[in-house]
Amino acid sequence: MDKKELGAFLRTRRERLRPQDAGLPSGPRRRTPGLRREEVAVLAHISTEYYVRLEQGRAPRPSGEVLAGIAAALRLTGAESDHLHVLAGTAPSRTGLHRRDVRPSILALIERLPKTAAFVVSAVYDVLAWNSLAAALMEDFAELAPRDRNLARWAFLGTTDTGAELQESTHGAEFRLHVVAGLRSALARYPADPVVRGLVDELYEASSEFARLWERHDVQAVQMLTKTFRHPVVGKITVDCDSLTLDDRDQCLVLYSAPAGSPDAEALALLDVLGTQAGEFQQ
Structure with a gap:
């Protein structure tokens, strides 16, 4: 699990979303771009504290169910969802070096x-x-x-x-x-x-x-x-x-x-x- 990269990835995906993309009112008092952390947590059906710790790189490895909820909340594409699982350490990973020999x-x-x-x-x-x-x-x-x-x-x-x-x-x-x-x-x-x-x-x-x-x-x-x-x-x-x-x-x-x-x-x-x-x- 790459906690630092996972947190940064979640933050950038959250900040690119507009409230209306998730069916939420935009409101006049938003100081930061995108959704609030607590809004993502609600949409993903997890606690705000746990989601905040994920973005800060302090949380333990999330389950596949949690990741699926976060992917849905952040409107991730298939490729982005796969990347999320790689960063979280829940996807099969390639160890060692990338291959250079061509079949x-x-x-x-x-x-x-x-x-x-x-x-x-x-x-x-x-x-x-x-x-x-x-x-x-x-x-x-x-x-x-x-x-x-x-x-x-x-x-x-x-x-x-x-x-x-x-x-x-x-x-x-x-x-x-x-x-x-x-x-x-x-x-x-x-x-x-x-x-x-x-x-x-x-x-x-x-x-x-x-x-x-x-x-x-x-x-x-x-x-x-x-x-x-x-x-x-x-x-x-x-x-x-x-x-x-x-x-x-x-x-x-x-x-x-x-x-x-x-x-x-x-x-x-x-x-x-x-x-x-x-x-x-x-x-």
Whole structure:
């Protein structure tokens, strides 16, 4: 049970709710945003004292029934409710380190996918595997050190340690929200993994935007359905973005494709022919 994170998460979820969201009168004397602690306690059918202690990080582990009541009172989404149970220590947790080895069948799959840029990311947004079209569209990851293949560093720090820049996307703000939410969930699942904690600490210290978003305690962002790149060879290219969770290794398979016959599909086909040689035209 991570009492400190649990308390902070409950507080931010409570403060985002309006009284009318819970069927309560707003009233003229509210000094703080969101619901009052006693209101959440009533809605969750628990004592105010116990709920206050939960937010302060002083309460013993709540039961599943109590957590369900709090989740309902705070109008938590499915992902937020799952995160609540992880923080409270009532959900199955992954111990040790997050996995970086990609299943061989997935490696074979991404190479066989036609006209699709495909890559696999770890729980901390390290690019672990990719096909040639992904390298042509985004970056030749083979030319980068493993540490520099991290999309979270790219999103908030702009470049890798080698100075290489990934292709610019017009959806950077949305992706940064995804990164923060994903890393917060990963840290809850792997509290003893020094790589996860180290990356969060690095970004928190180096990026004021990351620090601001981190303090929101969000664990779910709006799903990105499309993404637009500005490529130096083919110009603006918009792709459909599909993300498939690989539960057994806590990884994600990301697929970029375009509707058949569209200008974006033609641009992808051109990049597929050029391959990573497209990088020669970036000067």
